[in-house]
Protein backbone atom coordinates (compact mmCIF):
# COMPACT_ATOMS: atom_id res chain seq x y z
CA UNK A 315 0.00 0.00 0.00
CA UNK A 316 1.00 3.63 -0.44
CA UNK A 317 2.07 5.49 2.71
CA UNK A 318 4.00 8.57 3.80
CA UNK A 319 6.86 7.34 5.95
CA UNK A 320 9.71 8.87 7.95
CA UNK A 321 12.71 6.97 9.30
CA UNK A 322 14.43 9.79 11.16
CA UNK A 323 13.43 12.98 12.95
CA UNK A 324 13.82 16.24 11.08
CA UNK A 325 12.25 18.80 8.70
CA UNK A 326 9.32 18.03 6.35
CA UNK A 327 11.75 16.57 3.77
CA UNK A 328 12.41 13.49 5.95
CA UNK A 329 8.95 12.29 4.87
CA UNK A 330 8.57 10.38 1.61
CA UNK A 331 5.79 8.45 -0.08
CA UNK A 332 6.56 4.75 -0.58
CA UNK A 333 5.01 1.31 -0.92
CA UNK A 334 4.91 -0.62 2.38
CA UNK A 335 3.10 -3.82 3.41
CA UNK A 336 -0.59 -3.48 4.19
CA UNK A 337 -1.15 -4.01 7.95
CA UNK A 338 -2.91 -7.18 9.11
CA UNK A 339 -5.43 -6.65 11.92
CA UNK A 340 -5.09 -8.81 15.03
CA UNK A 341 -8.12 -10.27 16.82
CA UNK A 342 -8.97 -7.00 18.61
CA UNK A 343 -8.33 -4.70 15.65
CA UNK A 344 -10.16 -3.21 12.68
CA UNK A 345 -8.51 -2.67 9.31
CA UNK A 346 -9.52 0.77 8.04
CA UNK A 347 -9.33 1.89 4.42
CA UNK A 348 -8.31 5.50 4.95
CA UNK A 349 -9.98 8.17 2.81
CA UNK A 350 -8.66 11.27 4.54
CA UNK A 351 -6.24 12.26 7.24
CA UNK A 352 -4.80 15.63 8.28
CA UNK A 353 -1.39 17.22 8.64
CA UNK A 354 -1.30 19.10 11.91
CA UNK A 355 0.93 20.51 14.64
CA UNK A 356 0.92 17.23 16.56
CA UNK A 357 2.44 15.42 13.57
CA UNK A 358 4.92 18.25 13.05
CA UNK A 359 5.94 18.09 16.70
CA UNK A 360 6.58 14.35 16.66
CA UNK A 361 8.26 14.38 13.23
CA UNK A 362 10.66 17.21 14.03
CA UNK A 363 11.18 16.13 17.66
CA UNK A 364 11.68 19.86 18.26
CA UNK A 365 10.83 19.19 21.90
CA UNK A 366 13.19 16.32 22.69
CA UNK A 367 10.76 15.09 25.33
CA UNK A 368 8.44 13.79 22.55
CA UNK A 369 11.05 11.07 21.84
CA UNK A 370 10.10 9.33 25.08
CA UNK A 371 6.84 8.44 23.33
CA UNK A 372 7.91 8.21 19.69
CA UNK A 373 11.34 6.52 20.06
CA UNK A 374 14.57 7.88 21.58
CA UNK A 375 16.90 7.60 18.55
CA UNK A 376 14.49 7.05 15.66
CA UNK A 377 10.72 6.85 15.16
CA UNK A 378 9.09 3.70 16.52
CA UNK A 379 6.14 4.08 14.14
CA UNK A 380 7.15 5.25 10.66
CA UNK A 381 3.71 6.32 9.44
CA UNK A 382 2.32 9.47 11.06
CA UNK A 383 -1.29 10.66 10.83
CA UNK A 384 -3.07 10.92 14.17
CA UNK A 385 -6.43 11.80 12.59
CA UNK A 386 -8.21 9.54 10.13
CA UNK A 387 -11.54 8.94 8.44
CA UNK A 388 -12.40 5.93 6.33
CA UNK A 389 -14.31 2.69 5.97
CA UNK A 390 -13.90 -0.48 7.99
CA UNK A 391 -12.52 -3.01 5.52
CA UNK A 392 -12.27 -6.02 7.84
CA UNK A 393 -12.31 -6.81 11.54
CA UNK A 394 -10.75 -9.23 14.00
CA UNK A 395 -12.79 -11.88 15.78
CA UNK A 396 -12.70 -10.03 19.12
CA UNK A 397 -13.94 -6.64 17.93
CA UNK A 398 -17.32 -5.20 18.78
CA UNK A 399 -19.22 -1.97 18.11
CA UNK A 400 -18.50 -1.43 14.39
CA UNK A 401 -19.28 -3.44 11.28
CA UNK A 402 -17.41 -3.95 8.01
CA UNK A 403 -18.41 -1.17 5.59
CA UNK A 404 -19.13 1.37 8.33
CA UNK A 405 -17.67 4.89 7.97
CA UNK A 406 -15.60 5.86 11.01
CA UNK A 407 -13.17 8.55 12.14
CA UNK A 408 -10.83 8.84 15.06
CA UNK A 409 -7.61 9.91 16.71
CA UNK A 410 -4.44 8.08 17.70
CA UNK A 411 -1.32 9.97 18.78
CA UNK A 412 0.42 6.90 20.16
CA UNK A 413 0.72 4.66 17.09
CA UNK A 414 -0.54 7.16 14.47
CA UNK A 415 -0.93 5.47 11.01
CA UNK A 416 -3.41 7.69 9.13
CA UNK A 417 -0.97 8.81 6.40
CA UNK A 418 -1.45 5.53 4.55
CA UNK A 419 -4.05 3.75 2.45
CA UNK A 420 -4.75 1.33 5.31
CA UNK A 421 -4.29 1.40 9.07
CA UNK A 422 -5.32 -0.75 12.01
CA UNK A 423 -7.07 0.53 15.11
CA UNK A 424 -7.92 -1.30 18.29
CA UNK A 425 -11.37 -1.83 19.62
CA UNK A 426 -10.56 0.38 22.59
CA UNK A 427 -9.02 3.21 20.51
CA UNK A 428 -10.67 6.59 20.14
CA UNK A 429 -12.93 5.92 17.14
CA UNK A 430 -16.56 6.76 16.39
CA UNK A 431 -19.07 6.52 13.57
CA UNK A 432 -19.01 9.47 11.13
CA UNK A 433 -22.17 11.52 11.75
CA UNK A 434 -24.73 11.60 8.93
CA UNK A 435 -24.10 14.16 6.21
CA UNK A 436 -20.44 14.69 7.17
CA UNK A 437 -17.76 14.19 4.51
CA UNK A 438 -14.60 12.13 5.06
CA UNK A 439 -12.58 15.35 4.79
CA UNK A 440 -14.52 16.97 7.58
CA UNK A 441 -14.61 13.82 9.71
CA UNK A 442 -10.83 13.49 9.47
CA UNK A 443 -10.39 16.93 11.01
CA UNK A 444 -12.80 16.60 13.96
CA UNK A 445 -10.45 15.43 16.65
CA UNK A 446 -6.93 16.90 16.84
CA UNK A 447 -7.62 20.56 17.56
CA UNK A 448 -10.91 19.82 19.30
CA UNK A 449 -9.55 17.31 21.79
CA UNK A 450 -6.88 19.80 22.92
CA UNK A 451 -9.59 22.48 23.17
CA UNK A 452 -11.87 20.17 25.14
CA UNK A 453 -9.13 19.16 27.59
CA UNK A 454 -8.29 22.79 28.29
CA UNK A 455 -11.89 23.97 28.57
CA UNK A 456 -12.72 21.21 31.04
CA UNK A 457 -9.56 21.82 33.08
CA UNK A 458 -10.39 25.54 33.37
CA UNK A 459 -13.63 24.75 35.20
CA UNK A 460 -15.38 27.50 33.22
CA UNK A 461 -19.15 27.54 33.67
CA UNK A 462 -22.15 28.62 31.65
CA UNK A 463 -22.52 32.42 31.72
CA UNK A 464 -18.82 33.09 32.38
CA UNK A 465 -16.55 34.72 29.79
CA UNK A 466 -13.46 33.38 28.03
CA UNK A 467 -10.94 35.13 25.82
CA UNK A 468 -9.52 32.95 23.04
CA UNK A 469 -6.28 34.24 21.53
CA UNK A 470 -5.31 32.60 18.21
CA UNK A 471 -8.96 31.74 17.63
CA UNK A 472 -8.57 30.62 14.02
CA UNK A 473 -6.12 27.76 14.49
CA UNK A 474 -7.29 24.15 14.70
CA UNK A 475 -7.42 24.39 18.49
CA UNK A 476 -8.74 27.96 18.66
CA UNK A 477 -11.57 27.49 16.16
CA UNK A 478 -12.69 24.34 18.00
CA UNK A 479 -12.40 26.12 21.36
CA UNK A 480 -14.65 28.98 20.26
CA UNK A 481 -17.39 26.57 19.14
CA UNK A 482 -17.12 24.25 22.14
CA UNK A 483 -17.13 27.15 24.62
CA UNK A 484 -20.31 28.42 22.96
CA UNK A 485 -21.79 24.93 23.25
CA UNK A 486 -21.06 25.06 27.01
CA UNK A 487 -22.88 28.41 27.25
CA UNK A 488 -19.75 30.53 27.71
CA UNK A 489 -19.48 34.10 26.38
CA UNK A 490 -16.52 34.21 23.98
CA UNK A 491 -14.22 37.09 23.09
CA UNK A 492 -11.98 35.97 20.19
CA UNK A 493 -8.75 37.55 18.98
CA UNK A 494 -7.97 37.16 15.24
CA UNK A 495 -6.45 39.06 12.33
CA UNK A 496 -8.58 41.28 10.05
CA UNK A 497 -8.93 38.59 7.41
CA UNK A 498 -10.61 36.16 9.81
CA UNK A 499 -13.09 38.45 11.56
CA UNK A 500 -16.16 37.22 9.68
CA UNK A 501 -15.08 33.56 9.91
CA UNK A 502 -14.89 33.73 13.68
CA UNK A 503 -18.16 35.66 13.94
CA UNK A 504 -19.79 32.85 11.97
CA UNK A 505 -18.37 30.34 14.45
CA UNK A 506 -20.33 32.11 17.18
CA UNK A 507 -17.85 34.41 18.95
CA UNK A 508 -19.73 37.14 20.85
CA UNK A 509 -16.98 39.75 20.47
CA UNK A 510 -14.16 39.71 17.93
CA UNK A 511 -10.99 41.72 18.51
CA UNK A 512 -8.95 42.31 15.37
CA UNK A 513 -5.39 42.26 16.69
CA UNK A 514 -4.18 44.20 13.67
CA UNK A 515 -6.32 47.15 14.78
CA UNK A 516 -6.65 46.77 18.55
CA UNK A 517 -4.59 45.55 21.47
CA UNK A 518 -6.58 42.80 23.22
CA UNK A 519 -4.85 43.55 26.53
CA UNK A 520 -6.42 47.03 26.51
CA UNK A 521 -9.97 45.66 26.14
CA UNK A 522 -11.96 46.60 29.21
CA UNK A 523 -13.13 43.15 30.36
CA UNK A 524 -12.06 40.49 32.88
CA UNK A 525 -12.23 36.81 32.03
CA UNK A 526 -12.58 33.55 33.90
CA UNK A 527 -10.38 31.96 31.22
CA UNK A 528 -7.74 33.38 28.93
CA UNK A 529 -6.93 30.61 26.47
CA UNK A 530 -3.88 31.30 24.31
CA UNK A 531 -4.64 28.71 21.65
CA UNK A 532 -1.54 29.56 19.63
CA UNK A 533 1.03 30.00 22.39
CA UNK A 534 2.11 33.50 21.38
CA UNK A 535 1.22 35.39 24.55
CA UNK A 536 2.25 34.91 28.18
CA UNK A 537 0.81 34.78 31.70
CA UNK A 538 2.66 38.02 32.47
CA UNK A 539 0.84 39.84 29.66
CA UNK A 540 -2.57 38.29 30.38
CA UNK A 541 -2.67 38.13 34.19
CA UNK A 542 -4.31 41.54 34.52
CA UNK A 543 -7.16 40.33 32.27
CA UNK A 544 -8.12 37.55 34.66
CA UNK A 545 -10.87 37.70 37.26
CA UNK A 546 -10.02 36.68 40.81
CA UNK A 547 -9.42 32.88 40.55
CA UNK A 548 -9.35 33.17 36.75
CA UNK A 549 -7.05 30.85 34.80
CA UNK A 550 -4.61 31.27 31.92
CA UNK A 551 -3.94 28.29 29.67
CA UNK A 552 -1.50 28.20 26.76
CA UNK A 553 -0.89 25.52 24.13
CA UNK A 554 2.86 26.11 24.34
CA UNK A 555 5.43 25.64 27.10
CA UNK A 556 6.26 29.38 27.17
CA UNK A 557 9.64 31.04 27.66
CA UNK A 558 12.00 28.62 29.45
CA UNK A 559 9.04 26.30 30.05
CA UNK A 560 7.46 28.89 32.36
CA UNK A 561 3.91 27.69 31.68
CA UNK A 562 4.76 24.33 33.23
CA UNK A 563 6.62 25.41 36.36
CA UNK A 564 4.28 28.34 36.96
CA UNK A 565 1.35 25.90 36.72
CA UNK A 566 2.89 23.75 39.46
CA UNK A 567 3.60 26.80 41.63
CA UNK A 568 0.10 28.22 40.97
CA UNK A 569 -1.51 25.04 42.23
CA UNK A 570 0.07 25.70 45.62
CA UNK A 571 -0.70 29.44 45.71
CA UNK A 572 -4.23 29.64 44.25
CA UNK A 573 -5.67 32.97 43.00
CA UNK A 574 -5.16 33.88 39.34
CA UNK A 575 -3.05 31.11 37.91
CA UNK A 576 -1.72 29.15 34.96
CA UNK A 577 -2.92 25.63 34.25
CA UNK A 578 -1.04 23.22 32.01
CA UNK A 579 -3.39 20.25 31.50
CA UNK A 580 -1.96 17.10 29.91
CA UNK A 581 -4.24 16.09 27.03
CA UNK A 582 -5.48 12.52 26.92
CA UNK A 583 -7.74 11.14 24.25
CA UNK A 584 -10.53 8.82 25.21
CA UNK A 585 -13.12 7.05 23.15
CA UNK A 586 -15.80 8.94 25.09
CA UNK A 587 -14.26 12.32 24.08
CA UNK A 588 -14.32 11.31 20.43
CA UNK A 589 -17.94 10.20 20.83
CA UNK A 590 -18.72 13.54 22.49
CA UNK A 591 -17.18 15.37 19.52
CA UNK A 592 -19.09 13.16 17.07
CA UNK A 593 -22.31 14.17 18.88
CA UNK A 594 -21.37 17.87 18.63
CA UNK A 595 -20.74 17.48 14.89
CA UNK A 596 -24.01 15.55 14.54
CA UNK A 597 -25.97 18.39 16.21
CA UNK A 598 -23.82 20.92 14.27
CA UNK A 599 -22.72 22.77 17.42
CA UNK A 600 -19.15 22.09 16.23
CA UNK A 601 -17.85 21.83 12.68
CA UNK A 602 -14.11 21.78 12.00
CA UNK A 603 -12.75 24.59 9.85
CA UNK A 604 -10.99 23.38 6.71
CA UNK A 605 -8.23 25.41 5.14
CA UNK A 606 -6.41 23.49 2.37
CA UNK A 607 -6.56 19.96 0.95
CA UNK A 608 -3.35 18.23 -0.24
CA UNK A 609 -2.83 14.91 -2.03
CA UNK A 610 -0.80 12.31 -0.14
CA UNK A 611 1.94 12.76 -2.77
CA UNK A 612 2.22 16.43 -1.75
CA UNK A 613 2.60 15.76 1.96
CA UNK A 614 5.94 17.59 2.24
CA UNK A 615 4.25 20.75 0.90
CA UNK A 616 1.43 20.23 3.40
CA UNK A 617 3.92 20.06 6.28
CA UNK A 618 5.68 23.20 5.06
CA UNK A 619 2.38 25.06 5.02
CA UNK A 620 1.33 23.82 8.48
CA UNK A 621 4.70 24.91 9.84
CA UNK A 622 4.23 28.50 8.70
CA UNK A 623 2.00 28.74 11.81
CA UNK A 624 -0.60 30.53 9.65
CA UNK A 625 -3.08 27.83 8.69
CA UNK A 626 -6.71 28.59 9.38
CA UNK A 627 -8.23 25.55 11.06
CA UNK A 628 -7.19 22.25 9.49
CA UNK A 629 -5.12 20.96 6.59
CA UNK A 630 -6.57 17.83 5.02
CA UNK A 631 -4.67 15.00 3.37
CA UNK A 632 -6.46 13.20 0.54
CA UNK A 633 -5.51 9.54 0.57
CA UNK A 634 -8.29 8.12 -1.62
Ligand SMILES: NC(=O)c1ccc[n+]([C@@H]2O[C@H](COP(=O)([O-])OP(=O)(O)OC[C@H]3O[C@@H](n4cnc5c(N)ncnc54)[C@H](OP(=O)(O)O)[C@@H]3O)[C@@H](O)[C@H]2O)c1
Nearest residue numbers: 355356359470472473474475494495532533553623625626
Ligand atom coordinates in the same frame (compact mmCIF):
# COMPACT_ATOMS: atom_id res chain seq x y z
N1 LIG B 1 3.82 20.05 20.22
C1 LIG B 1 2.66 19.49 19.92
O1 LIG B 1 2.51 18.27 19.92
C2 LIG B 1 1.51 20.36 19.59
C3 LIG B 1 0.34 19.77 19.16
C4 LIG B 1 -0.73 20.57 18.82
C5 LIG B 1 -0.63 21.93 18.96
N2 LIG B 1 0.50 22.47 19.44
C6 LIG B 1 0.62 23.93 19.55
O2 LIG B 1 -0.64 24.52 19.70
C7 LIG B 1 -0.69 25.73 18.99
C8 LIG B 1 -1.94 25.78 18.17
O3 LIG B 1 -1.97 24.75 17.22
P1 LIG B 1 -3.01 24.87 16.04
O4 LIG B 1 -2.80 23.71 15.15
O5 LIG B 1 -4.33 25.18 16.55
O6 LIG B 1 -2.41 26.19 15.40
P2 LIG B 1 -2.44 26.67 13.96
O7 LIG B 1 -3.65 26.13 13.31
O8 LIG B 1 -1.11 26.47 13.36
O9 LIG B 1 -2.66 28.22 14.27
C9 LIG B 1 -2.59 29.08 13.25
C10 LIG B 1 -3.38 30.30 13.63
O10 LIG B 1 -2.68 31.02 14.64
C11 LIG B 1 -2.89 32.38 14.47
N3 LIG B 1 -1.68 33.13 14.78
C12 LIG B 1 -0.44 32.91 14.28
N4 LIG B 1 0.41 33.79 14.81
C13 LIG B 1 -0.31 34.61 15.63
C14 LIG B 1 0.00 35.70 16.47
N5 LIG B 1 1.26 36.17 16.58
N6 LIG B 1 -0.99 36.26 17.16
C15 LIG B 1 -2.26 35.80 17.09
N7 LIG B 1 -2.61 34.75 16.34
C16 LIG B 1 -1.65 34.17 15.61
C17 LIG B 1 -3.25 32.56 13.02
O11 LIG B 1 -4.44 33.28 13.06
P3 LIG B 1 -4.57 34.68 12.35
O12 LIG B 1 -4.57 34.34 10.90
O13 LIG B 1 -5.84 35.22 12.88
O14 LIG B 1 -3.36 35.45 12.76
C18 LIG B 1 -3.51 31.18 12.46
O15 LIG B 1 -4.83 31.04 11.97
C19 LIG B 1 0.60 25.84 18.21
O16 LIG B 1 1.45 26.71 18.90
C20 LIG B 1 1.14 24.45 18.23
O17 LIG B 1 2.55 24.39 18.19
C21 LIG B 1 1.57 21.74 19.74
